[in-house]
Amino acid sequence: MPNDILEDLFYGKINPWEDCPGNIEEFHGLNQKMSQLSAILEERLDKETRSLLDQYLSNRADMETLLSCDSFKTGFRLGIRIMMAVYKEP
Helix, strand or coil, X not given: CCCCHHHHHHCCCCCHHHCCCCCHHHXXXXXXXXXXXXXXXXXXXXXXXXXXXXXXXXXXXXXXXXXXXXXXXXXXXXXXXXXXXXXXXX
């Protein structure tokens, strides 16, 4: 079967995590703003407060990773359920 998605997945030809965001310009703009704000905060905060902010941001990133993973699994399961409904005999 040409372009077999399972073979592509097996051989590592599919890497969805490497895809760029759809709104790359908006992504870059927000990333630049966050970098600027981070630099301003770093200048203004004392060492102890900066450490607290770093801990907060680290925990926030961990939480967002868990949520993203859960959303991916939910979406994947939904896709499978849709495919099963399509292939189900009437």
